Amino acid sequence: MWIRIKRLFVIKTRFEACLIIYALAVGAMERGKDYVAQFPGVGGYLLCMACTGAVFMAGAMIFDALAAKRARSAVVAHHP
Structure with missing residues (x-):
């Protein structure tokens, strides 16, 4: 249950950002x-x-964090 609540506070897309x-x-x-x-x-x-x-500055950091998260998930998805 706490995981569902925690997911509400995670920025997933550029639109949310x-x-x-x-x-x-x-x-x-x-x-x-x-x-x-x-x-x-x-x-x-x-x-x-x-x-x-x-x-x-905060907006730039949010967008940079989203890009880094997306890049990290892409590397993990392509890594065997």
Whole structure:
């Protein structure tokens, strides 16, 4: 039973990865909006851009992990 629940939290496809990255981006922009409101001026905008940059880095890591997982499963499938 725990295996079934655990499988819900595993990213298997690029579409699922895109959905997760989209959710991260929406949250980051909400956070960035709050930063701009709390810290008017350059500081708020820099913090907002840092939130956006974190999403780009996380998205790249998710896509790289999916590619590595796909390559690893391909090697295992072709290995006798």
